[in-house]
Amino acid sequence: GNSVTQMEGPVTLSEEAFLTINCTYTATGYPSLFWYVQYPGEGLQLLLKATKADDKGSNKGFEATYRKETTSFHLEKGSVQVSDSAVYFCALSVGAQKLVFGQGTRLTINP
Amino acid sequence: DSGVTQTPKHLITATGQRVTLRCSPRSGDLSVYWYQQSLDQGLQFLIQYYNGEERAKGNILERFSAQQFPDLHSELNLSSLELGDSALYFCASSPRRISYNEQFFGPGTRLTVL
Numbered sequence: 001g002n003s004v005t006q007m008e009g010p011v012t013l014s015e016e017a018f019l020t021i022n023c024t025y026t027a028t029g030y031p032s033l034f035w036y037v038q039y040p041g042e043g044l045q046l047l048l049k050a051t052k053a054d055d056k057g058s059n060k061g062f063e064a065t066y067r068k069e070t071t072s073f074h075l076e077k078g079s080v081q082v083s084d085s086a087v088y089f090c091a092l093s094v095g096a097q098k099l100v101f102g103q104g105t106r107l108t109i110n111p
Numbered sequence: 112d113s114g115v116t117q118t119p120k121h122l123i124t125a126t127g128q129r130v131t132l133r134c135s136p137r138s139g140d141l142s143v144y145w146y147q148q149s150l151d152q153g154l155q156f157l158i159q160y161y162n163g164e165e166r167a168k169g170n171i172l173e174r175f176s177a178q179q180f181p182d183l184h185s186e187l188n189l190s191s192l193e194l195g196d197s198a199l200y201f202c203a204s205s206p207r208r209i210s211y212n213e214q215f216f217g218p219g220t221r222l223t224v225l
Contacts, residue, residue, distance in 0.1 A: 032212060043113070043201060044216040089154065093212040098144060098156040098167060099203075 002027045006090050006102035013080055014110050021075040021105050023064075023090035031092040033057075033066050033073040034099070038087045047075075047088070082109045114138065115217035117202050123223045129190040132220045136183055136204030142166070143185040144205070144214060145177055149198040160185055192224045 007022040025031065035047040035057070048057030053068035062077045073090060090102040114137035124130055136143050145157040147170075156169035160179035171177075174192075179185045189196060199221050203214040 034213070036216075043218040044203075045113070046213060046215070049213060093214075095212065097212065098159060098169060099146075099212070099214055100156070101154040103153050 002031065002092060002094060002100045004090050004092055004100055004102035006088075006105050008103075008105070010106040010108060012108045012110065015082055016079045017109075019075070019077040019080045019084075019107070021088055021090075021107070023073045023075065023102060025071050025073065025090075025092050027071075027092055027094055029094040031094045033064070034091045034093070035062070035064055035073070035075050036089040036091060036101075038089065038104075040086070044089065080107075080109050082111050085109045113215040113217065115202060115204050115215050117200075117217035117220050119220060120218065121221050121223075123225065124192060125225055126192055126194060128192050128224075129188065130192065130222065132187040132189070132200055132202075132222075134185045134187070134202030134204075134217060136185070136202075137206075137215055140204035140206055140215070141183065142205045143179055143183070144203040145171075145185070145187050146201040146203065147198045148201060148219070154201075157187070189222070194224050197222055197224045 003026045032051045034049045036044040037047045048059045050057040050066035056065045064075045087104045089104045091099045116135045118133045141162045144159045148154045157171040159167040177187045199219045201219045202217045205214045
């Protein structure tokens with residue numbers, strides 16, 4: 001079956017630090033990959049996506065590259081801000097099907 | 112604002128009761144998905160509808176049912192509620208002509224069963 005594994009949290013960083021949240025996947029077929037973010041008390045927002053191997057998704061300073069050879073889609077940001085504190089979910093979808101989510105990584109940024 | 116609306120925002124009820132959660136997808140989106148978010152199970156897919164027809168089923172209990180109406184809004188019905196049904200329930204919709212299934216999520220309904 002299809003599955004997503006994220007690095008366990010919580011992750012706590014200082015402002016302006018470099019962020020990496022690891023995500024690996026297992027899928028039958030050719031998945032599309034997503035990062036969603038959930039701010040406190042809110043729903044999920046799509047942060048970025050990549051639909052084929054070697055694609056790089058980017059948004060708001062966050063980046064992730066679809067690596068088929070390592071089945072990974074790690075999320076990175078060069079300099080985090082307090083406002084980036086949230087829960088981040090890696091997800092995949094094969095065709096027009098359901099999203100399969102990782103367990104989520106809670107990120108806290110201290111000033 | 113994703114354009115997906117869900118009502119109510121909060122729902123508190125007792126065990127054994129029945130509730131209905133409502134979702135309106137983004138304008139033009141034909142697919143509606145329901146997800147459950149709980150502390151122990153994480154985010155789990157429940158069911159998908161496409162243009163009024165059930166398209167896929169996930170880990171949805173028999174006590175739960177859903178439907179999508181001609182105006183494309185969807186309702187998730189939860190009956191014989193148990194304490195373990197307390198969770199955040201999300202609805203999402205996706206565009207019609209897209210191959211990679213980007214989904215837009217509503218703000219969720221927080222259900223508390225006492």
